[in-house]
Amino acid sequence: MLSNANMAPVINLNKPRYDQSTYIGRAKHFMLLTNPLNCLASDKELDEAKEIVNNFKKSGRMPPGYDEEKLWRTKYLYDSAFHPDTGEKMMTIGRMSAQAPMNTLITGGMITFYKSTAATIFWQWINQTFNAVVNYTNRSGDAPMPTSQLVASYCGACGGALGTALYLNSKVKNMSPVFARLVPFAAVCGANFINIPMMRSGELINGTPIFTSDGQRVGNSKVAARTGISLVVISRVIMAMPGMTLCPIVTNAAVRRGWFCHRPMMVIPFQLFLVGLCVTFATPLCCALFSQTASISVDSLEPELKELAKKKFSRYKEFYYNKGL
Incomplete structure (x- = not known):
């Protein structure tokens, strides 16, 4: 009910429109x-x-x-x-809304041009550069990362991904073609465990901000940062799974059935269509695996922060933080 002609119905824009507990x-x-x-x-x-x-x-x-x-x-x-912690406008390719179109092109490139070493290096570098931008853009907290730390994290993330992909490629040369097609996914999985923590290393070092249910800032928690980053790694790996496993398997089956004998280049748009379909739905469905606003109990905090919380915020049993995406 409206209190007067100009007042809106009760709408709380500080929370998502839909119930985040389900x-x-x-x-x-x-x-x-x-x-x-x-x-x-x-x-x-x-x-x-x-x-x-x-x-x-x-x-x-x-x-x-x-x-x-x-x-x-x-x-x-x-x-x-706009970033939920800093309020700054995020660069376009780093936003989660850019995941579907960008990952369609990059994943399509990785699972199509996977046979040569040069192509593997190029597409893994492109992918990890994009992932580094996304991971930094969607980090938790409002503390800036020093440029030197950002460059070191980026180099470590790209190096880990390239090393994983090249090593796996060398091991599957004499195996079934389907295993070679799955190498990019294995490399991406391994790289996620390197890229995300590296690009968000500032949180691991300094902690991520935690708040009471009514928005009071309690402090920075390294425990919350570790937990949040772990959840993001899991969701990102599952997010990559449909496009990078189902699509290569379907494509390999189509090639064996001779679908592209007369027009071999048609395998590229075929794979892009499959990847685009998977990524468009996998991105939101996998982001939804865990609530972006995560909770942490007082007893789970590091000792010094737990002591502070019990002194200044004794009536609260748990606190909240943005785990990032």
């Missing part, structure tokens, strides 16, 4: 957040969305020409482009 609610949330169409929004549209969302949070008044549906669309457009 997988279905999280899936609906990330379907909207990772929508590739969000990448097409101009800077002007994004700045307008930011202004509308911030004004609504302050006043609670529905903007002229808006209803609840349009307000939520604007909120998700805002969330897709």
